[in-house]
Amino acid sequence: MDFNFSEEQSMLRDTVASFLQDRYNFDSRQKLINSESGWSAANWGAFANELGILGAPFAEDHGGLGGGAIENMIVMEEFGKALVVEPYLGTVVIGGGFLKHSGYAGAADVIGQIIEGKAVIAFAYAEPQARYTWSDIKTTAKKDGAGYVLNGHKAVVVGAPWATHLIVTARTGGAQRDAGGVSVFLVDKASKGIVTRDYPTVDGQRASEVYFENVSVPADALIGGEGAGLPLVEKVLDEAISATCAEAVGAMRRMHETTLDYARQRKQFGTAIANFQVLQHRMVDMFMNVEQSVSMTYMATLKLDESDVERAKAVSAAKVQIGKACKFVGQNAIQIHGGMGMTNELAVGHYFKRATMIEGLFGSVDHHLRRYETLSFGKAA
Amino acid sequence: MNLDFSPEDLAFRDEVRAFVSANYPAELRAKVDEGDEMAKEDFLTWHRILAKKGWVAPSWPKEWGGCEWTSTQKYLFSEEMARADAIAVLPFGVAMVAPVIYTFGTKEQKERYLPKIYNGEEWWCQGYSEPGAGSDLASLKTKAERFTGDDGKDYYLVNGQKTWTTLAQHADWGFFLVRTDPTAKIQEGISFLLIDMKTPGITVRPIITIDGGHEVNEVWLEYVKVPVENRVFEENKGWTCAKFLLAHERSGIAGVARSKRGVERIREMASAEYSDDGANLLKDADFKRKVAELEIDLTALEYTELRVLASESAGKGPGPESSLLKIKGTEIQQRITELALEAAGHYGAPYFRGFPADGDNMHPIGPDSAHRTSPNYFNTRKTSIYGGSNEIQRNIIAKMVLGL
Numbered sequence: 002m003d004f005n006f007s008e009e010q011s012m013l014r015d016t017v018a019s020f021l022q023d024r025y026n027f028d029s030r031q032k033l034i035n036s037e038s039g040w041s042a043a044n045w046g047a048f049a050n051e052l053g054i055l056g057a058p059f060a061e062d063h064g065g066l067g068g069g070a071i072e073n074m075i076v077m078e079e080f081g082k083a084l085v086v087e088p089y090l091g092t093v094v095i096g097g098g099f100l101k102h103s104g105y106a107g108a109a110d111v112i113g114q115i116i117e118g119k120a121v122i123a124f125a126y127a128e129p130q131a132r133y134t135w136s137d138i139k140t141t142a143k144k145d146g147a148g149y150v151l152n153g154h155k156a157v158v159v160g161a162p163w164a165t166h167l168i169v170t171a172r173t174g175g176a177q178r179d180a181g182g183v184s185v186f187l188v189d190k191a192s193k194g195i196v197t198r199d200y201p202t203v204d205g206q207r208a209s210e211v212y213f214e215n216v217s218v219p220a221d222a223l224i225g226g227e228g229a230g231l232p233l234v235e236k237v238l239d240e241a242i243s244a245t246c247a248e249a250v251g252a253m254r255r256m257h258e259t260t261l262d263y264a265r266q267r268k269q270f271g272t273a274i275a276n277f278q279v280l281q282h283r284m285v286d287m288f289m290n291v292e293q294s295v296s297m298t299y300m301a302t303l304k305l306d307e308s309d310v311e312r313a314k315a316v317s318a319a320k321v322q323i324g325k326a327c328k329f330v331g332q333n334a335i336q337i338h339g340g341m342g343m344t345n346e347l348a349v350g351h352y353f354k355r356a357t358m359i360e361g362l363f364g365s366v367d368h369h370l371r372r373y374e375t376l377s378f379g380k381a382a
Numbered sequence: 383m384n385l386d387f388s389p390e391d392l393a394f395r396d397e398v399r400a401f402v403s404a405n406y407p408a409e410l411r412a413k414v415d416e417g418d419e420m421a422k423e424d425f426l427t428w429h430r431i432l433a434k435k436g437w438v439a440p441s442w443p444k445e446w447g448g449c450e451w452t453s454t455q456k457y458l459f460s461e462e463m464a465r466a467d468a469i470a471v472l473p474f475g476v477a478m479v480a481p482v483i484y485t486f487g488t489k490e491q492k493e494r495y496l497p498k499i500y501n502g503e504e505w506w507c508q509g510y511s512e513p514g515a516g517s518d519l520a521s522l523k524t525k526a527e528r529f530t531g532d533d534g535k536d537y538y539l540v541n542g543q544k545t546w547t548t549l550a551q552h553a554d555w556g557f558f559l560v561r562t563d564p565t566a567k568i569q570e571g572i573s574f575l576l577i578d579m580k581t582p583g584i585t586v587r588p589i590i591t592i593d594g595g596h597e598v599n600e601v602w603l604e605y606v607k608v609p610v611e612n613r614v615f616e617e618n619k620g621w622t623c624a625k626f627l628l629a630h631e632r633s634g635i636a637g638v639a640r641s642k643r644g645v646e647r648i649r650e651m652a653s654a655e656y657s658d659d660g661a662n663l664l665k666d667a668d669f670k671r672k673v674a675e676l677e678i679d680l681t682a683l684e685y686t687e688l689r690v691l692a693s694e695s696a697g698k699g700p701g702p703e704s705s706l707l708k709i710k711g712t713e714i715q716q717r718i719t720e721l722a723l724e725a726a727g728h729y730g731a732p733y734f735r736g737f738p739a740d741g742d743n744m745h746p747i748g749p750d751s752a753h754r755t756s757p758n759y760f761n762t763r764k765t766s767i768y769g770g771s772n773e774i775q776r777n778i779i780a781k782m783v784l785g786l
Contacts, residue, residue: 002391002454003384004692010383071383261784281780288779289706296685303385318678374674378664 049118081251096122417754464639509558636711
């Protein structure tokens with residue numbers, strides 16, 4: 002067992018951290034998320050060309066840095082500290098995950114475009130009627146000649162307004178909630194028949210409702226086997242969850258730090274409120290929540306390549322811890338900042354909003370507790 | 383970063399497993415499995431077997447019998463011990479006074495005490511708490527005054543009262559914090575003394591705890607004559623030893639491996655109990671949810687401990703972060719006993735101390751697994767109080783880690 006980062010991994014962290022410190026402070030982020038596009042193509046270009054981090058988890062053969070899940074974890078934690086909105090998660094972690102694990106024929110080509118910053122991917126999986134059951138899909142993909150025709154409505158597709166490509170889950174068979182019959186497609190977002198309604202999200206990102214209206218895609222848009230896509234979706238989403246846990250750790254670390262700073266400065270009853278034991282113990286409990294979250298993020302990340310059951314158990318356990326911690330650390334960060342925590346001017350509220358969205362992203366605490374229970378205790382009687 | 387065990391690690395694990403399976407007495411295993419109270423000889427039997435093998439004090443310096451194990455080996459060792467329901471090596475000698483002696487003691491002290499601790503020839507107890515000095519340990523009042531005896535040698539005359547002294551009823555020796563300078567600031571007038579428990583003037587009186595057990599004691603010291611050479615480190619510098627002792631050997635404080643075994647027992651118990659709807663309790667949604675949350679919290683603790691162990695083996699000593707391990711570790715131990723009692727249902731109520739009388743051949747009352755659930759629950763409330771209460775641990779983190 003080894004819990005140390007390699008020299009390359011430490012360098013990666015330092016590189017990302019110092020870039021974000023220089024170029025991605027709170028004010029510049031505020032400008033960015035309030036701009037028309039809501040993101041910075043220039044930042045994306047810098048991630049690709051100056052930092053090279055869009056290739057962090059890809060093999061050197063594909064032009065990447067030869068890393069994997071640990072590199073994603075490092076980047077995502079640093080992104081969490083700066084509340085980065087650019088779609089590393091959708092493009093590199095999720096898009097990259099599908100391309101790496103599916104044996105997709107065009108993978109090398111698309112990965113090359115990701116690394117260069119040319120391909121931006123959003124994952125269209127959720128539907129209005131589906132909660133956190135990834136197989137609950139009404140969107141259909143009907144065979145049409147050599148290709149397929151897609152019809153359906155995908156909900157809250159984060160990063161879709163910036164995307165060049167969508168990865169879409171659709172039914173090629175089976176009933177609405179069946180495990181079988183789920184297929185995954187890589188679709189050019191400019192395809193005819195894709196209609197989007199774009200909007201901002203409460204945590205400063207952009208998303209779309211995406212409607213597929215008789216969208217024709219070629220046969221080679223299919224990623225993985227026809228009708229056999231669900232295990233692939235589960236695997237990639239588990240990777241996305243562990244990366245999201247890392248992002249949450251970054252955001253929680255910042256919330257904790259800024260709360261300590263504020264409590265040291267803020268004076269009431271003639272003394273800094275940091276001197277009150279009630280608040281000290283609350284801040285210790287926040288600290289313990291953050292540290293336990295770090296531990297669970299490592300654990301889940303290091304178990305991503307184990308068997309499906311072990312991987313899923315580890316990831317769900319981590320998401321339970323992170324979901325609870327996001328709520329506890331976030332709510333108490335606001336509480337200890339008092340009225341100031343309620344203002345949009347302070348960064349802490351923005352971290353809280355992101356942490357709150359992460360609580361529900363890819364499954365709530367209850368969802369992951371149930372998933373863990375099913376894997377750990379067997380199906381309910 | 384990786385979770386892999388090297389072939390050497392796996393060989394080590396197999397060696398430990400084989401040794402424990404061949405050498406751990408079956409009757410001890412049965413006692414631990416049933417949660418029975420351990421007699422003095424039970425502790426010593428296993429201590430001596432481990433000592434003979436050279437594994438009783440792995441963390442000590444090599445010259446005194448330490449093993450120089452990696453953090454992974456320590457982890458594997460504790461996993462194997464818990465897996466086999468092995469009785470714990472008591473901390474008072476091996477993990478508490480010994481590190482103070484080998485770190486601060488004289489050559490003579492090391493040679494006199496360490497081998498006997500190692501071999502289980504002398505049983506130690508800890509004389510820290512007093513009726514007026516619990517969490518505020520430094521306010522202790524037991525005083526030690528120097529005088530020259532009729533034999534021309536220097537002694538301390540010790541007067542005072544210690545309390546919560548665990549297993550002092552078996553102890554040959556005790557390590558005591560005493561006040562040697564009543565005029566100094568409270569932390570600066572304390573010395574660390576090793577006292578032979580057979581010295582005239584020492585009285586040990588049992589304290590019966592809410593579980594009905596006799597684990598802790600009051601220790602009265604009345605005109606107890608202690609040779610000056612029994613002082614460890616400088617006079618009035620005992621607080622240095624005390625702080626060192628508190629921070630030392632935190633690895634293992636979390637009790638992860640034993641708690642994992644505890645959760646397994648809960649699962650075994652619950653799957654043999656009925657739920658309200660007549661199915662088994664482990665399939666009851668509410669009970670299952672509590673077990674799942676416990677397992678997840680235990681996993682978080684396990685990986686936090688592994689991180690702390692890794693940073694220790696990278697040369698950074700045990701830090702105040704280990705207070706986190708104490709808080710979370712004891713909370714989990716308590717939750718395990720809560721769930722066990724809950725699982726026992728009706729049969730958590732019967733009180734078995736002294737009942738049935740010896741020689742009674744009647745069949746037992748309720749399932750064996752239920753017998754000790756309430757005493758264990760009541761007894762385990764101590765864990766968030768002892769060793770610096772969990773509130774004190776939060777004070778330590780606030781001050782030492784968060785800088786508040």
